[in-house]
Amino acid sequence: MAQHSGTPTKVVQAMEHLTLDDRRTYLTDGIAESRCIPPQEFVDNLLPKANARTLKKTQTYLESHSVWKHFKANPPHKSAVDEDRTFKPFTTLVNDVVAHYAKAASVKATVTACCEPSKTPGGGALHDTRPDGVLLLGLPPQPLHWDNIPLTFEFKKHLTKPHWEENVKKMLWNMTHVMANDCCRRHTFGITIENLHMRLWFCDRSGFVISDSFDFIKSPSLVAQIFASLGTASSEQLGYDPTMTRVYVDGEEQFDIEVHSETGTRTFRTVYQLSNTGADRVRSRATRVWVVYEKCNPSKLLVLKDVWIEDDRTREGTIYEEVLEAIGPEDMDRAKAHFLTIICHGDVMLKKPGGHQMADNTKDSIRGGYVIPQSDSQAFPKLWRKFASAPLTTHAVTTEIGSIPELSPAIIGDLDTGKFYSRTHYRIVFGEVGIPVKDVTRMDQVLRALEGAANGLDILDKHDFIHRDVSVTNILLVDGVGKISDFEFVHKTRLGAIGSAEVKLDGHPGRTGTRHFMASELRYNRYIYRSRRFKAIRWVFKQNTMHDAEALWWVLIWILAWKCPKGDHPQDDVDNASKGSKDLRRYALIMELFPPADHYNTVDKRHTFFDDPAEFEGRVACLQPDYEKLVSLAGDLRDGLCEYYDREQAWTAEAGPDEQVFKGIYGGMVVPKLRSALEENDVGELRTIKTETK
Incomplete structure (x- = not known):
């Protein structure tokens, strides 16, 4: 695997007074180098697998649906009503198709499509970010909350450059917002539509993957596969971390976090967050640090670091061990006084069908080994070059004057530019706070x-x-x-x-x-x-x-x-x-x-x-x-x-x-x-x- 040289030195500095639109605009800066892949390739490699035999029946049902026929006869650009009312039936179509597929395939529907663009999802956003539509985890009724949203929709009635650019800005913001604020997310999805032209979006800690645009009315087989795959996916397949459980203690959100080491699995509960360095970048280590206690020993406070580290980089716990081994006994007491103590550490391990485990890794466990072929890529048109930036985390830790933006590069590097660096999810626990x-x-x-x-x-x-x-x-x-x-x-x-x-x-x-x-x-x-x-x-x-x-x-x-x-x-x-x-x-x-x-x-x-x-x-x-x-x-x-x-x-x-x-x-x-x-x-x-x- 190609190696790269250490931590980037470019830093994002929050600009407090930018409007939401300006911040979204910044997210599109650098998209000129972003690469797109064919939509079928996107579906085959990044979405869960659907039952091929059942999909044929689902496609037939899709094409016979009244909403589908309406969009086919009356494309959105001809609609006399606003975008909200134009596309609201689209979510009905999604839900009906998912229900049909789930029944035919004898599986459970796991999400609900919802179109309420006038409502702001809960979750303490810095701004009133309102996606045009969402998939909500679970069956109705479900609260409209960012923690429950594995996919966002952005709709425009017209296919023009300004409308497309607006969708791009909003989608990048939505997805980055999810990855920044929900520490339970490993990846997330998005769909943009301008008139009848659909585009699929995906991001994990190795960056964004974006499909080519396609006319969804002319692609019923592909659309049926998309709805069926997403509509019956497990929470893990939709991007949620199965080794991290959200809990509430005295009304406060906390997390039970598993740490897997050579000696076994240990579970720690968070008390409060110390830092979230780089979490507002998608393509990053997204280092988060909490004060925690081990559930079997609540009286002893510890520190847990959660990070997405480059695959080929030596793990921090291993570095500590190798440094201590090199030091030897003559400096050991001084080292123990001025270094931290490692309690446990290891890559996050996921349970897979058949009982085996694999490391949580952007290339293998998330993308299934898929890497964008360089010969099959094409660039987005060039957009803006506007120098601005914004913090996206709602649980800001260092907001005082003089806070350091750490090692957080600009988001333009999050868009896939042809260099893919796989990252592995890693955790380490220290004995001192x-x-x-x-x-x-x-x-x-x-x-x-x-x-x-x-x-x-x-x-x-x-x-x-x-x-x-x-x-x-x-x-x-x-x-x-x-x-x-x-x-x-x-x-x-x-x-x-x-x-x-x-x-x-x-x-x-x-x-x-x-x-x-x-x-x-x-x-x-x-x-x-x-x-x-x-x-x-x-x-x-x-x-x-x-x-x-x-x-x-x-x-x-x-x-x-x-x-x-x-x-x-x-x-x-x-x-x-x-x-x-x-x-x-x-x-x-x-x-x-x-x-x-x-x-x-x-x-x-x-x-x-x-x-x-x-x-x-x-x-x-x-x-x-x-x-x-x-x-x-x-x-x-x-x-x-x-x-x-x-x-x-x-x-x-x-x-x-x-x-x-x-x-x-x-x-x-x-x-x-x-x-x-x-x-x-x-x-x-x-x-x-x-x-x-x-």
Whole structure:
């Protein structure tokens, strides 16, 4: 299988004031590269199998149905009534055909078609999203709720480009909304119709699959197969996760989640969600993290991570095990102090007919091994190029100012562009519940968290590993001790990869990280500090321990910029404050160093801030007087990092990049400086700076 290089570095930043229409429009950006497949191929590979013999009878029934005859004689574009009334009979046709097929095939109908476009489905949507029609899970009466909708319809009376574009926008929004907000979904379906032209839609965590448009009146056999397949499918076939059960505890929605490991199956119940990184993207890992307890031991709180990982990537639990094995007994106690504890982990396993199990995987268990043939694809017409984005999750976890959009690329990558990366559903449970450093409310605790993370990074560096994603969300404070978490991108360094065949962390070696904390060399994708004598030599750039250390420094700067001592009150109105306003100047610094994804490129300004002592001193002048010692710490760490970077000057043309010169940066410089700052710290409780008008 083709490999790809680490976590994408492009990030979606929420734009709070976009209209729903603007947000839907954004979802169509990039669809020019999306590929379509023949409708029969779509049905044969992505829908459940229907009884072929019974389908012939169902087709006969379909063609004799009064609604079918009406559409055939009076196409929607000739209708004198609005779209709602024009297409409402279509759902009657669906229900009648499903009922006929179910009776003839001696199976149960499992869904009900419904057309109530004036009603907003329940489920706490950010906007009043109202699909034109839906399939509801179960027989009537069923509540109109997003949790019960495995398929949405969008109807237009006319086949024109504007009408088609509107349907595309709404369908992409509907499907992305479902995948973002219902953690029980593995995939979902959609159908768009313009006049008599139907198109089939599907998406899972590997992206969208879209059929060519076809005249449904001229394709009764295909339509009968579509209705019969969807109308009698199991909840699992319709996209629901059989290993996750929705329950209600004191009126609050929770989930019972199975974790399958080598030692067996264990069930955990959620208490609250910690994060949902990237869930508003379809084609993504869709990482969700909960505080949970094992049902057999409710008193012990744990953390469960649910993720759709690339098939060929080493599982996070395995990485932990391999790192600990490489560390050996000399650093084991320190590793246990500054790493998380694995309780259990494994791929999600599904029970299949015959009693066997298979991993929940987008290629095999969901798509049945189907991959779009490149020779049989064609592109959609080019639509808009409008730069905007939106969060789609209703259960937003990090909505405060300064929240990090993590590793969430734009949705344009969700549309199938010819590259298919299969993903496997994976879960891991940790023994500790920590507080991300971005949420820590005392400066002494912030410094403890950073010192602990530096100790963890020191262990990795000592044994030739790099973390590759140091950020404010994976540095944790657990019972007063700092820990570095999220080992899913941990990799051997250039040094460690030599002669270390026993350690299997050799896939996905590309640049990785959370954009706001990425080192300048990573952003430029080259060695910046090497001797000019070797400028003409093209050394292959590799991520190394210096980039982890610089990311830790950027975490400190992020905290100093976003957080103030609690007693230092902000201006009441930032927008109208004087130019000397502390918060206003700090916010300007934030916009330069940690801008939204749609902001102008500030890589050069970030590098100058880090590399130029005078620029650094001038820009940090806006920080509070109470931060004098901490600004001094940041300056000392910056000086130390630059001294280590300057060791690139010693590299030679013959030997090339020698990462050995960076060894010991944490124990020799970072950890002692953080420990000294902790001892001298005189800042107490913190607040987030004010950036909004009242």
